Amino acid sequence: MIIGNRDELIQATQEIVRIASVKDASAGEGKPFGEGIARALEYALAKGRELGFKTENFSGYAGHIEFGEGPETLGVLCHLDVVPAGEGWSMDPFGGEIIDGKLYGRGTIDDKGPAMAVLYGLAALKDSGWQPQRRIRIILGCDEESGWDCMHHYLPIAGKPEIGFTPDAEFPVISSEKGILMVELSGALQCPKGIELVDIQGGNRPNMVPDRCRVKLRGIEDEGLLVKTATKIGAKMDLERDESGITMVFKGVSAHGSMPETGVNAISYALAMLHHLGFEQGIINFLYEHIGFSHDGRGLNIEVKDAFGPLTANTGVISLEDNRVKVLVDIRYPVSFTQEQILDRLTAGLSADVTLLSHGGKGPLHVDGDSQLIQILQRVYEKHTGEEAKLISIGGGTYARALDNAVAFGPVFPGQTELAHQPDEYISVSHLVKLAEIYGEAIAKLGRPGRD
Template sequence: MDFLNHIEKAQPEIISTLQELIAIPSVKAEPAGADAPFGREIARALEYVLAWGERQGFTAKNLSGYAGHLEYGTGEKTVGVLVHLDVVPAGEGWRYSPFSGTVADGKIYGRGAIDDKGPAVAVMYALKALKESGVKLGKKIRIIFGCDEESGWRCMEHYFKHERKPDYGFTPDAYFPLINSEKGQMALKFESEVASDGTGVILKTFTGGTRRNVVPEEAEAVLAFPDQEGLEKGKAALLAQGIDGIEVLALPEQNHLKVRAQGVPAHGSTPELGDNAVTKLAQALAPLEGEGSAWAAVRFIRERIGRQTDGRGLGINCQDEVSGALTINLGVVRTEAGKIRMEVDIRSPQSADHETLKEKIADHLRPYGLKIAEYSTMPPHYLPVDHHLVQVLLQVYREETGDWSKPVATGGRTYAVALGNGVAFGPGFPGQPETAHQKDEYIAVADLMKCTRIYAKALYALAKEE
């Protein structure tokens, strides 16, 4: 396979292209014009990859900044690869600047390195290698670049209103050997009115998290005590619990304290891998709990969300053999404009009924004065192991790695759902640490190159001339 030689020679170029793409801080922002619906930086990332493709001789198309594609080859059928260019916020505490693309110890660091800019670049150079080697293809290959994967998928909604779906394909946005089962997803917002009612310690604010689908790394609450004596007793009660990651800070306002919780971020689809700072803070505040609607909301977090991630406090814990157990992540809490608001991400097994889960959640919210303010859902996705696409990709992966692991299920939601006739295929290899959505996100250079080889072989196997 001559195209593999092209890949090896391109390693310096592959690394530099990824560094340049990482350097674009493509976090979702307010619209910045007709061709930048998700902000200027995401639009710039899309313009970057499409310009790269045009220089390689691919057909490029920008669909009003929502998404775009690069296409190569001819034929009636199309093999699609769906990637995304948007990234979650970087957060604090990085070893290297999150948008520098620093190479150190054989790794490329940066927000998006593994999710999903590294895989996008791997697919781009896989396609370039096929073109440069002159292999004969019987189908078109189209790389589709989404720009709103991390928050709403409006990119795919817009794209497939204007473009026909590829006949089949994959998204490099999960793990190897491949993901053929993806859980359903529920996105919910809870809210309640907050007043300075009640007596005792007043909860002025409770805030934490950045995105619904990210386990919160930090959370903080501001408390007002009746007097200095109460403040000292409250501080002692907080610290006496010995909860790791809890910090108590004095404030200039008389008889006020700030309580800060430090957690460990993780992807919202695997909340068990993180340490939720919001639920930790709710637990820590238990000895100080007073009366009123604000405290009722915190009590809900402690009693009904809790430190577990399986939804048992809401009576929604369930599982099945195809996709595993339900997970829940409380990703955002805000106290503002007289209300406390929460954003929750639930990943549900194939057998779960979303309306039934919603009803159970609503029943548990009511006693705490909370209600469901917004609700959306996405169905599960599944392709059987004997499906032709699954078999071809498994064969390619096994030949390259010698690993005969079986396909797995995930709580993550990937563009395979939008594609329909598709699966998630890499880039994470078995046994590797998960760094997506975390500080010091990286992709190893060796893995980036291995992914590029695998994707080139996969595209060739799926699109070669019959």
């Protein structure tokens, strides 16, 4: 299929990128995520109508563009909200400029560009006279980057599509995503004689490997001892002293919490230091003994794995309040386990003075390689790229988890630099057009299976 509406696709992508759809306080009725997101949604739906489709706006939480009828629905799940521009841009993040064949702006690859590619791919299909056997819905979520309130609102009203894909991660096909479980462990602080732990604070979010942990102590006069201990445990540390005590700042290397082995956890070094200073009781001791430097959950009784990989556990945040130390751990468990199984094992592994508060999470996603969905997406990918469509298994979570029988399919090709959430985010025009062709064909095959 050759996209005849190439120029319109490029122009629409530029125009929607120019709408700064960053989450904001509610701007009133029908704008739960603020003015910018509401405008981006209205823009996309208006384009859908212009191209001859039915559209519906679900109170500003999400919308869909619909084509055809059928006993089942194929959902293509995109999102129109973007993360803030952030620092470091050499272009206007909301300018939608094209320079040397690259269309720059926040949301060009994540996920407004792919959303427009899906829309124009479907339009080309409709213009060719094609008729689906499944109802097609391009679902436009408006809160993917935050709490997914878009889907919590939309799906109970509109219903879950029976089959679908999301152009919001990587090619070829992500068929397996680990379960996500956030837990909070807390326990009373017990300090050794003569030393007072005034404060410990590390990390900002459970799903990031923390690159900083600050520990403030009183009762230690010998700075040399701290420096020597830091060297012994291999910690990178800065010392600050004022009249109220000594503050140690441990440094690590940040990474995504689904891949803790790729980062260096600053909290682990802080725990090791405290252990060496004589913290051998209470919660600090438990955390050192049972988590320490590990990220496979072994000390927590949850070291499990299956064919798609091992469980990972990232100690993302530590804090001290009212003499209790609290840590947030982001656990990614393999697809053949349930949240209950992991929680049961974890509970059994805790000591009596440690409290477990579960923060919930998202169940694993796994779609069988023999399924119609995977088989068709693999064929479409191989036809358009000439490359083998290997199935990918990841620890991160994609938008596909919002649905039951859905997977992530693009838009980033293997070997391409991941520009989502980065400064100077762009999509090349040729990439955008290629996406329209691939997504158009994926819709053609999934919307009318059994005909090649």
